Amino acid sequence: MYKQELDTPCIVVDLDKLKANIDRVQRLADEAGIALRPHVKTHKTPQIAKMQLNAGAIGIAVAKLGEAEVIAEAGVGSILIAYPIVGKTKLERLMRLASRAEVTVxxxxxxxxxxxxDTALAAGIVVPVWIEVDPGYGRVGVQPGPMLVHLAQQLLPLKGIAVTGVLAFAGQSYDEDSDEGRSRVARHEAALASEAAQALRELGFPIESVSVGSTPVSRFASNMKGATEMRTGTYVFGDLTQVKAGAMSLEQCALTVLVTVVSRPASDRAVVDAGTKVFTSDGEDSPIGTGRGYVVGHPAIEVAWFNEEHGVLHLPPEERGLKVGDRLEIVPVHCCAVVNMLDVIHQTDGDTVTEVLTIEGRGRVR
Known part of the structure; x- marks a missing residue:
């Protein structure tokens, strides 16, 4: 099947770009002497996770327990759930998962x-955990210093867990507007996590792993002194958020949404068959002035706004030849959110669809 024959809206991923993205970031980690643990919240697809592992990744990070279950069912070994697990139902699921896969929480x-x-003791197992510290992003994570030490001292008597690592996520890297700032964030995040690891070692914890990083700072892996691994996710596909962050170019973005023009209600306006139920409203507008997306090959078109089922394009005079039925490809603002909205990924080689991948982790948010 050819790409232009696909029913729309749908996700299309360029296989050559996908492979190049995987290889590029793996090479950055290898050259820095740290391991790569990709975050699969971006693609939610076991086949792509295995591509990352085959390229040299040591394991996988996930956001939710449901994603971990999907990845484990596909035979992936080392899994980090980089999210707190709270509640009886989830803890019981975690124990079942830990009985068949190498899982850290x-x-x-x-x-x-x-x-x-408590749940692990009842199940007769010990679950490795990593303490998350906040490197200034202000999301989750214990504050470094006295609060970290206090928490660690509280964990010392617990028998059903083994504290073996530290992780951090400096999401403030997305707010930096220069490579100097992003490099500074990478250094700070790694230094803070390394200091936290040392504080825990002094309390008697056998800390082996210091996990940091994200796609915006992946280019600065060599600055992550003291880190043992880097977690990065969006790099596999790329999107306008990563273009804005300086992490990727438009040409490296492997994922697009194929859409069809379904209405031409005015000379300067076209409407496509995808709105917020495909593109979502997540993230900021395009850094290159194209609105809520970038229309490949048509840089003057503005993806002006979405509602649930409609995407409205503003057309300059040179683009007013668009007709109902025309196909367009749009690079989204945030690819991770788009992937969670649809069921499959159409993998392409040029204009040919080579494989259709089921997004097994779609909707697995519990």
Missing amino acids: AVDSLEAAAGIS
């Missing part, structure tokens, strides 16, 4: 750690 509170410990 992030914690930043006594409550979350104690829940894992």
Whole structure:
């Protein structure tokens, strides 16, 4: 089948670009002497996770327990759940998962750690956990210094867990507008995580892993002194958020949404068959002035706005030849959110669809 024969809207991924992205970031990690643990929240697809592992990744990071279950079912080994696991139902699922896969869980509170410990003791196993520290992003993560030490001391008596690592996520790298700033964030994140690891070692914890990083700072892996691994996810596909962050170019973006023009209600306006139920409203507008997306090959078109089922394009005079039925490809603002909205990825080699991948982790947000 040819790409232009696909029913729309649909996700299209250029296989050559996908492979190049995987190889590029693996090479950055290898040259820096740290391991790569890709975050599969971006693609949610076991086949792509295996491509990353085959390229040299040591394991996989996930955002939710449901994603971990999907990846484990596909036979992937080392899995980090970089998210607190809270609640009886989830803890029972975690134990079933830990019985068949190598699973580590992030914690930043006594409550979350104690829940894992108690459930693990009842199951007769020990679950590795990594303490998450906040490097200034202000999301989850215990504050470094006295609060970290206090939490660690509370975890010392817990028998159902083994504290073996530290992780951090400096999401403030997305707010930096220069490579100097992004490099500074990478250095700070790694230094803070390394200092936290040392503080835990002094309390007697056998800390082996120091996990940091994200796609915007992946180019600065060599600055991550003291880190043992880097977690990065969006690099596999790329999107306008990563273009804005300086992490990727438009030409490196492997994922597009194929859409059809379904209405030409005015000379300067076209409407396509994808709105917020495909593109979502996540993320900021295009850094290159094209609105809520970038129309490949048509840089003067503005993806002006979406509602649920409609995408409205503003057309300059030179683009007003668009007709109902024409196909367009749009690079989204945030590819991770788009992937979670659809069921399959159409993998292409040039204009030919070579494989259709089921997004097994789609909707697995629990």
